[in-house]
Amino acid sequence: MKKLSVSLLVFMGSLILSSADISTPIIGILTQEVYTDGLISRHFENKTSYIAASYVKYLEGAGAQVVPIWIGRNRSYYEDLMQKINGVLLPGGSTWFNQTNGYGDAGEHLIQLAVELNDRGTFMPVWGTCLGMELLVYKLANGPEHRIDCKGKGIALPMEFKEDYAKSRLFATISDDIVDLMVKENVTYHWHQFCYTEEDFARDLLNETWRVISLNRDLNGVEFISTMEHLKYPFYGVQFHPEKPLYEFTKTSIPHSAAAVISGQFFADFIVSEARKSPNSFSNSTEEARTLIYNYKPEYTSILGSSFVQQYLFTNEEMGIEVPEIPDEGGDGEEGGSNYYPPYYDHNGGGASSIVPLVSGFLLTMLILAMN
Ligand SMILES: *[C@@H]1O[C@H](CO)[C@@H](O)[C@H](O)[C@H]1NC(C)=O
Ligand SMILES: *[C@@H]1O[C@H](CO)[C@@H](O)[C@H](O)[C@H]1NC(C)=O
Ligand SMILES: *[C@@H]1O[C@H](CO)[C@@H](O)[C@H](O)[C@H]1NC(C)=O
Ligand SMILES: *[C@@H]1O[C@H](CO)[C@@H](O)[C@H](O)[C@H]1NC(C)=O
Ligand SMILES: *[C@@H]1O[C@H](CO)[C@@H](O)[C@H](O)[C@H]1NC(C)=O
Numbered sequence: 446m447k448k449l450s451v452s453l454l455v456f457m458g459s460l461i462l463s464s465a466d467i468s469t470p471i472i473g474i475l476t477q478e479v480y481t482d483g484l485i486s487r488h489f490e491n492k493t494s495y496i497a498a499s500y501v502k503y504l505e506g507a508g509a510q511v512v513p514i515w516i517g518r519n520r521s522y523y524e525d526l527m528q529k530i531n532g533v534l535l536p537g538g539s540t541w542f543n544q545t546n547g548y549g550d551a552g553e554h555l556i557q558l559a560v561e562l563n564d565r566g567t568f569m570p571v572w573g574t575c576l577g578m579e580l581l582v583y584k585l586a587n588g589p590e591h592r593i594d595c596k597g598k599g600i601a602l603p604m605e606f607k608e609d610y611a612k613s614r615l616f617a618t619i620s621d622d623i624v625d626l627m628v629k630e631n632v633t634y635h636w637h638q639f640c641y642t643e644e645d646f647a648r649d650l651l652n653e654t655w656r657v658i659s660l661n662r663d664l665n666g667v668e669f670i671s672t673m674e675h676l677k678y679p680f681y682g683v684q685f686h687p688e689k690p691l692y693e694f695t696k697t698s699i700p701h702s703a704a705a706v707i708s709g710q711f712f713a714d715f716i717v718s719e720a721r722k723s724p725n726s727f728s729n730s731t732e733e734a735r736t737l738i739y740n741y742k743p744e745y746t747s748i749l750g751s752s753f754v755q756q757y758l759f760t761n762e763e764m765g766i767e768v769p770e771i772p773d774e775g776g777d778g779e780e781g782g783s784n785y786y787p788p789y790y791d792h793n794g795g796g797a798s799s800i801v802p803l804v805s806g807f808l809l810t811m812l813i814l815a816m817n
């Protein structure tokens with residue numbers, strides 16, 4: 446009898462909890478600067494920032510809607526937006542953190558504001574993937590660089606959980622079946638030139654604020670942190686790319702096995718379920734509609750040699766800013782895509798890429814004429 450009433454209470458409690466959740470959270474994805482002489486600048490005029498579309502699909506595929514978060518804006522822009530969205534995703538990419546008005550500066554505002562919101566009792570999750578995880582750690586540690594060089598580009602690895610992984614929030618409710626897949630198969634895709642180690646974390650006591658959940662080894666056998674969560678705040682980081690097995694097809698090294706897809710989806714479902722706990726909303730449906738990512742169209746960029754199948758590209762005008770010129774590529778080296786060029790693409794000149802549409806246009810015209 447007692448057991449029954451306890452489970453009844455738990456059941457009612459869970460109903461109340463779930464009814465407090467919002468069903469369609471809106472998550473902001475931070476944009477990132479493109480390079481002056483990079484692939485995007487060569488092919489698209491005036492586009493100064495981007496979001497890889499795989500991150501958008503990843504959140505949409507778990508039931509969230511997405512808004513782009515602009516780089517280069519002032520504090521009041523980020524303050525305002527953070528009252529309206531239900532979570533933040535800091536994506537991977539290739540830039541330095543010291544770029545004025547770039548990804549690092551914008552990320553700093555977002556991370557500080559997320560801390561303030563959570564301290565004031567408004568739930569605000571932040572998810573960092575790859576460079577995003579690196580930024581989260583870097584900014585919360587107030588700056589010193591803890592990253593070391595890592596040989597982690599283009600490898601698929603299994604999850605190597607630490608013993609007490611089930612004590613984490615991230616894996617508290619994961620099924621044994623999914624854990625089984627994650628540890629036996631190469632489900633996580635790595636593409637990074639930096640990483641954090643447990644030794645770095647212990648040295649500056651980052652181990653007192655972060656729970657390290659899984660580790661992996663790079664191509665040189667260096668052990669690095671691959672999954673972590675903050676002990677106090679709903680902040681999470683993965684060094685690998687859970688969105689790529691689901692939505693990127695530009696490298697043969699990206700795993701697309703059923704196990705890799707189920708695993709990637711697990712992380713998407715988790716971050717979206719966290720965002721459902723955030724009470725924020727836009728002032729009205731018009732403002733929400735004008736802010737959502739649907740106002741922009743992704744471009745098919747892998748055909749031009751990018752390591753992203755599709756990218757959303759933005760101009761300064763769209764972002765409401767002036768972004769300084771960015772001389773060269775840095776950080777975690779994702780944009781360049783130097784490892785993948787379709788055979789017909791000449792990445793030095795871009796000449797071939799302008800001939801392909803010309804030739805196919807000519808052939809199409811001939812075909813239409815022939816049909817008539
Ligand atoms: C790029 O910006 C320049 C200067 O504002 C403008 O003249 C040009 O039309 C823009 N190009 C595109 C494709 O929007
Ligand atoms: C921040 O930028 C907005 C335009 O994006 C402007 O209206 C506002 O005055 C600026 N605020 C500050 C404090 O500079
Ligand atoms: C940013 O940091 C990188 C790596 O430490 C360095 O090479 C670059 O010169 C720095 N850029 C600026 C503008 O300080
Ligand atoms: C995972 O990848 C490693 C290295 O490429 C390979 O040796 C191993 O067989 C793979 N494991 C599975 C289950 O596919
Ligand atoms: C963090 O690392 C330091 C130095 O190794 C150690 O003294 C401390 O007990 C560690 N803290 C936790 C929570 O593991």
Ligand SMILES: *[C@@H]1O[C@H](CO)[C@@H](O)[C@H](O)[C@H]1NC(C)=O
Nearest residue numbers: 727728729730731732733735
């Ligand atoms: C919606 O909210 C925005 C921003 O607060 C405001 O400017 C606008 O007037 C509102 N529109 C309606 C229809 O209430």
